[in-house]
Amino acid sequence: MSDANLLATEHDDFRHIVRRALQNRSFVVGLVITLTVITIALVSFVWTPYDVTKLVIADRLKPPSMTHWIGTDHFGRDIASMIMEGARNSIAVALVAVAIGILVGVPIGCWAAAKRGAIDEVLMRGSDIVFAFPALLSAVMITAIFGPGAVNAIIAIGIFNIPVFARVARGAALSIWPREFILSARASGKSDARITLEHILPNIANLLLVQGTIQFSLGILAEAGLSYVGLGAQPPNPSWGRMLSEAQTMMAIAPQMAIAPGVAIIITVLGLNLLGDGLRDVLDPKLRRDR
Amino acid sequence: MFAYVVRRLATVLTTMLAASLIVFAVLQIVPGDPARLMLGINATQDAVDNLREQLNLDDPLHVRYLTWLVDMVRGDFGNSYTYSVPVRELVAERIIVSVPLALLALTLSTIVAIPVGIFTASRHGTATDTATMAATQFGIAIPNFWFALLLVYVFAITLRWVPAGGFPGWHEGLWPALQSLLLPAIALALPQAAILSRITRSALLETLHEDYIRTARAKGLPARRVLWHHALRNAMIPVLTIMGLQFAFLLAGTIIIENVFYLPGLGRLVFQAIQQLDLIVVQSVVTLLVAAVIAVNFLVDLAYAWADPRLRSRTR
Numbered sequence: 001m002s003d004a005n006l007l008a009t010e011h012d013d014f015r016h017i018v019r020r021a022l023q024n025r026s027f028v029v030g031l032v033i034t035l036t037v038i039t040i041a042l043v044s045f046v047w048t049p050y051d052v053t054k055l056v057i058a059d060r061l062k063p064p065s066m067t068h069w070i071g072t073d074h075f076g077r078d079i080a081s082m083i084m085e086g087a088r089n090s091i092a093v094a095l096v097a098v099a100i101g102i103l104v105g106v107p108i109g110c111w112a113a114a115k116r117g118a119i120d121e122v123l124m125r126g127s128d129i130v131f132a133f134p135a136l137l138s139a140v141m142i143t144a145i146f147g148p149g150a151v152n153a154i155i156a157i158g159i160f161n162i163p164v165f166a167r168v169a170r171g172a173a174l175s176i177w178p179r180e181f182i183l184s185a186r187a188s189g190k191s192d193a194r195i196t197l198e199h200i201l202p203n204i205a206n207l208l209l210v211q212g213t214i215q216f217s218l219g220i221l222a223e224a225g226l227s228y229v230g231l232g233a234q235p236p237n238p239s240w241g242r243m244l245s246e247a248q249t250m251m252a253i254a255p256q257m258a259i260a261p262g263v264a265i266i267i268t269v270l271g272l273n274l275l276g277d278g279l280r281d282v283l284d285p286k287l288r289r290d291r
Numbered sequence: 292m293f294a295y296v297v298r299r300l301a302t303v304l305t306t307m308l309a310a311s312l313i314v315f316a317v318l319q320i321v322p323g324d325p326a327r328l329m330l331g332i333n334a335t336q337d338a339v340d341n342l343r344e345q346l347n348l349d350d351p352l353h354v355r356y357l358t359w360l361v362d363m364v365r366g367d368f369g370n371s372y373t374y375s376v377p378v379r380e381l382v383a384e385r386i387i388v389s390v391p392l393a394l395l396a397l398t399l400s401t402i403v404a405i406p407v408g409i410f411t412a413s414r415h416g417t418a419t420d421t422a423t424m425a426a427t428q429f430g431i432a433i434p435n436f437w438f439a440l441l442l443v444y445v446f447a448i449t450l451r452w453v454p455a456g457g458f459p460g461w462h463e464g465l466w467p468a469l470q471s472l473l474l475p476a477i478a479l480a481l482p483q484a485a486i487l488s489r490i491t492r493s494a495l496l497e498t499l500h501e502d503y504i505r506t507a508r509a510k511g512l513p514a515r516r517v518l519w520h521h522a523l524r525n526a527m528i529p530v531l532t533i534m535g536l537q538f539a540f541l542l543a544g545t546i547i548i549e550n551v552f553y554l555p556g557l558g559r560l561v562f563q564a565i566q567q568l569d570l571i572v573v574q575s576v577v578t579l580l581v582a583a584v585i586a587v588n589f590l591v592d593l594a595y596a597w598a599d600p601r602l603r604s605r606t607r
Contacts, residue, residue, distance in 0.1 A: 132306060134540065134542075134580060134584060137546050137558060137580065138577070140562060140565065141561070142317075145317070145318070224434050224437075225436060225547045228436055228547060228550075229562070244436070244437060244440065247440070248440060251440065251444045251448060255444065258437070258444070261437075265437065266432045266433055266434075269432035270428055270429065
């Protein structure tokens with residue numbers, strides 16, 4: 001976009017958006033929670049209160065105290081440290097799964113919208129078929145067959161993000177194509193691919209960002225479910241889901257083992273959902289719904 | 292309407308066909324000889340050969356796919372290797388747990404969510420509305436299996452009101468069976484109810500802004516009547532869509548909750564079959580579940596087209 005006027009409005013738009021964002025309670029609360037969780041995950045790379053791979057049987061099943069903020073588990077591992085490291089597993093899996101969805105789904109959706117007709121029909125039917133597969137059941141099937149582990153969990157969750165982003169991208173792109181500035185781009189001889197890159201994508205990025213946040217939070221829940229049944233990250237890497245499955249038999253003697261990972265999941269998912277809601281209101285006031 | 296049904300039915304059948312092909316193909320990429328996998332490393336070559344023959348593993352792929360598909364359509368889902376019984380019998384045993392569980396969860400979620408949605412919509416903008424919506428945000432964020440663990444801790448371990456897991460079977464009487472389905476159904480219903488009440492509220496708020504509502508108000512109808520007779524009926528369409536999707540999800544998506552409560556449902560059947568590498572069970576049951584999801588969505592679509600003739604003329 002070389003038009004100076006257009007740049008000026010975009011700049012104003014940006015300042016306007018930031019101002020609106022800071023006034024949006026969902027957005028601010030969601031952003032603060034999400035950034036905190038990400039910071040905790042990053043800090044865990046360089047520092048955790050205790051080494052989570054070290055088993056200290058003498059310290060097992062300690063209740064929360066000054067030395068162990070959330071207590072210890074049945075192997076004497078510090079639960080707070082495990083929650084910190086678990087955060088990085090959850091975030092990594094969900095984030096890469098969203099990236100897979102965007103990198104594969106968005107081109108498919110944009111292609112369908114640009115070509116219409118038979119290609120559109122085939123691609124959208126394809127996404128209907130993926131939607132018919134119960135996501136969690138299929139993810140269990142994929143991880144169980146190709147072996148449990150974080151990488152296969154990412155793939156299993158990522159596959160189900162593809163049709164989601166394809167649909168959102170197609171729907172949004174279809175509403176942009178009939179606009180006048182696309183017509184003028186066409187008249188200047190630009191190819192469909194170039195129009196998509198230069199004009200369609202920047203205009204649908206808002207919606208993709210909102211959807212990305214939603215899929216991120218769903219990914220956190222899905223990863224927790226998969227690792228709860230033993231198909232996610234493998235020991236000794238801590239994951240919130242597996243911490244919950246280990247806690248199951250200890251509920252009566254050490255409830256902190258079950259409560260801590262659950263609360264960690266809830267806070268993370270809540271933060272992302274609030275962020276997504278806030279983003280939707282901030283970026284696209286036209287779409288604003290009273291939800 | 293008839294033309295619409297035929298057209299939709301054709302798409303439904305193609306989708307089911309494609310889905311069965313995907314399930315079949317995915318299970319072909321499992322590394323190694325399925326017969327060897329099923330029997331374990333200590334099996335004799337003879338036993339492996341026998342099983343290969345029994346499973347028709349030596350036939351070309353397309354022949355195996357077609358044989359399996361034709362058998363499925365005729366109601367023969369193959370024989371489980373681990374249990375040496377027809378898969379159909381296993382499915383029949385499990386479906387009487389999964390379907391009642393899904394229905395119970397859907398009922399619980401609906402009887403909570405719809406009143407909450409209507410109530411908050413009618414108090415739009417008040418503190419009650421804000422507080423309830425904040426609560427539903429929590430409801431969506433809670434992993435249902437974690438909530439299930441808490442329910443077990445409180446109601447099964449501490450209070451001993453209901454069993455912590457397992458399923459006695461319907462022959463033990465209606466009450467014991469329902470008791471063991473109650474906690475899993477509540478755990479499944481919580482996030483569903485949170486989503487459904489938000490949908491109900493926003494659908495209702497949207498209809499309340501429509502012109503015909505203003506007309507109804509303008510002609511002096513009491514607010515209560517406008518809400519119940521005019522707005523609610525129209526707001527129910529998106530609500531029913533979500534309920535259809537949730538039922539389809541509940542049929543197949545309960546795999547983790549079934550594991551928490553050791554319930555012998557369809558999800559757990561697939562889960563165990565995967566672990567035992569009983570591939571024919573995985574293949575047939577997953578295909579059946581996918582077909583069920585497609586069928587439920589089809590029925591929801593038909594219900595709309597019946598309710599709203601405008602939808603019939605849509606191309607898709």
